[in-house]
Amino acid sequence: MKFNKAFIPYGGYHSTPFARWNGSLKAENSVVLTADTARRWFVEKQIDPTVLDFIYYGITTAQPLSFYSHVYSSAVILDRKKNIPGMQVNQVCATSCTTMGLAASDVENGAYETVYALSGDRCSSTPLLVVPTPNNGSVATENIVTDNFKRDPSPDAGLAMFETAEAVAKEAGITRQECDDTALLRYEQYLDATANERAFQKRYMFPVRIKEKKQIKQIDADEGIAVRTKESLAAYKTVVEGGVLTSGTQCHPADGSCGVIVTTKEKAQELSAGSAITVQVISYGAVRVAPGRMASAPVPALTRSLKDAGLRVGDLKQIKTHNPFIVNDIYLGKQMGIEQKYINNYGSPMVFGHPQAPTAGRAIIELIEALAVQGGGYGAFTGCAAGDIGASLIVKVS
Numbered sequence: 001m002k003f004n005k006a007f008i009p010y011g012g013y014h015s016t017p018f019a020r021w022n023g024s025l026k027a028e029n030s031v032v033l034t035a036d037t038a039r040r041w042f043v044e045k046q047i048d049p050t051v052l053d054f055i056y057y058g059i060t061t062a063q064p065l066s067f068y069s070h071v072y073s074s075a076v077i078l079d080r081k082k083n084i085p086g087m088q089v090n091q092v093c094a095t096s097c098t099t100m101g102l103a104a105s106d107v108e109n110g111a112y113e114t115v116y117a118l119s120g121d122r123c124s125s126t127p128l129l130v131v132p133t134p135n136n137g138s139v140a141t142e143n144i145v146t147d148n149f150k151r152d153p154s155p156d157a158g159l160a161m162f163e164t165a166e167a168v169a170k171e172a173g174i175t176r177q178e179c180d181d182t183a184l185l186r187y188e189q190y191l192d193a194t195a196n197e198r199a200f201q202k203r204y205m206f207p208v209r210i211k212e213k214k215q216i217k218q219i220d221a222d223e224g225i226a227v228r229t230k231e232s233l234a235a236y237k238t239v240v241e242g243g244v245l246t247s248g249t250q251c252h253p254a255d256g257s258c259g260v261i262v263t264t265k266e267k268a269q270e271l272s273a274g275s276a277i278t279v280q281v282i283s284y285g286a287v288r289v290a291p292g293r294m295a296s297a298p299v300p301a302l303t304r305s306l307k308d309a310g311l312r313v314g315d316l317k318q319i320k321t322h323n324p325f326i327v328n329d330i331y332l333g334k335q336m337g338i339e340q341k342y343i344n345n346y347g348s349p350m351v352f353g354h355p356q357a358p359t360a361g362r363a364i365i366e367l368i369e370a371l372a373v374q375g376g377g378y379g380a381f382t383g384c385a386a387g388d389i390g391a392s393l394i395v396k397v398s
Contacts, residue, residue, distance in 0.1 A: 002308045005264060006104035006281040008368070008395070009271035012261040014041045014206035015362040018254040018353040019124075020224025024217070025255035026124035028210055031065040034120025034257035035073035041206050041259065042077060047271055049078045052261075053112040055086035056102055058095035058119030058357035061144050062127045073118060093322050093354070094286070094385035095119055096258060096361030097393050101284030103262035114267055119357035120257030145253060148386065157292030161386065162239055162250065165295040165325035169244045174330050176244045180233040182340050183249040183326045183350065187228035190347035193366075194221075200346050203369045208256075222352050226252070249326040254353025258361035279368055282378070282394040283309040289388045295328045297390025299335045302382035305392035315378050316394075318370045319343045320363040322383025323350045332382070345370050359383075364393060371397035 016037055019025045025033070042049045055077075057070035065072050070086030078084065091098045096119040103115035126145040133140055142148075152159045159167065168174075193200040198221060208219045228248060236246035261271065262281065269278070285304030289297045298321055306312065313336050321344060323329045329348075333340050346366050349359050360383055367379045382392035 001101070001105060001285070002283050003104045003108045003281050006107040006262055007265045007268035008279040008281060009261055009263065009268040010275040010277040010279055010372070011045070011273060012268070012271050013204060013259060013365045013368070015204055015258040015358065015365050016206055016208045016256045017219050017222045018256040018355055018362070019219065019222070020353055021124040021253040021255060023124070023223045023255070024210065024219055025122060025208065028122065028255070029063050029065065030059070030120045030122035030255065030257070031063050031069045031072060033208065033210070034118065035076035037206065037208055037257055038073065038118055038259050039077045050082040051114050051267070051271070052078065052084055052116045053114050054084055054106060055116045055118060056089050056099035057086060058089045058099045058117070059121055060090050060092050060095060060356040061121050061123060062129070063122065091389065091391065092356060092386040093324065094360055094383055094389060094391035095357040096359070097364065097381060097383065097391045098286065100260055100262060100281065100361070100364065100393055101391070104281040104284060107262055107264060114261065114263040116259060116261055117361070118257070118259040119361050121356040121358060122255045123253035123355055124255050152292055152294060152386070152388065159292045161294065162245055162325060164292050164388070165245060165327040166240065166243045168293055168295040168331055169327045172331050172334060174244060174327055176238065178330055179244050179249040179326045182330055183233055184228055184230055185340055186323070186326070186344055186348050186350050189345050190225070190351040193346040200369065200373070204365050224353070225351065245325055245327065251324045251350040251354045254355045256353070256355040256358050256362070258358040258365060260361060260365065277372055278398045280396045280398070282396050284393050286389060286391045289390065291388055294384045294386065294388045295325055296331055297384040297388055298328055298332050298382040298392070301390030301392040302332070302336065302380055305380065305394050309394050311378060311394065313338060316380050317374060317377030318345060318367055318379035320367040320379070320381045321348060322360055322363060323348050324354060324384070326350060328384060360391070364395070368395060368397060
């Protein structure tokens, strides 16, 4: 879908640091923590939250209060000074990309002037789904995160998620060496974001505050980042014999949240705190590929959003991806003729972690800031989601 009227205020977004699962956020309710953090962000940015007309809340892993996460979070953020409608969204890894696409659509068609795309998830302390089976008096259980990592939900695929990446790698002729080399590049790109006392990350990252032993602990930076070197990557064993993936060339589950305001051009200028930078949402597209080929989905997703925008790959100044497996990025580069050094500058989920719903949102926020650093231009996010789905969003920074 092409947009002409949807804009993001420059600086009208935040991402928390991401904490590796079973780290500092393992005991926190993600709905409560996400709403409280967003409320503090509005206060610090001196943005009146009553400007919001609608909220999308992205969440994929159930928590207490998640039944009405959108209602709860809007009440906390607006301090009940205004009641706004909302909706909960779950498209697994693509969730926050899709909440922004939905928000842009609302602004484009005039349904709402200012929409908040908020997402938060906790992969730690994984919820256990227990369902009674009345016919035989027993119960069925599912570990919501780990059980689903072990299967691609396409009913006719019969593959674990990593096996979908192995299948794509085999078909595309991707080697173990390519995977290791590209994973090392991704780690080095992340280090660029932490240079000069994390100057790049401080452009958008907002701290999390939690109670720990009756004191307030503030988390300012990502937690649990694994160091990657050429030697360490080479030392990993492949997940399956004859495969190309190792634990060093895929992402780790994490905990975190993000939020993005989408509004009209006039309101975006008003909320940009005097900045002359404009951020326009250009297009959004979602696709589904063949069963068991999840890692290939970012390619047709990006192709669709480019077509809707009337752009070519060569028009893009920055590209960000969700790369649960490094195969995703290598396949994208091979199929679309993109050098790996132009993908995921300043970091990617493979390095900073994957809390499900907010993952794409953080990548898009980093995309905006990367474009701002280099003086503007078009940029795209593209990534897969469980069930062989891909979603892509294109922005223009001026």
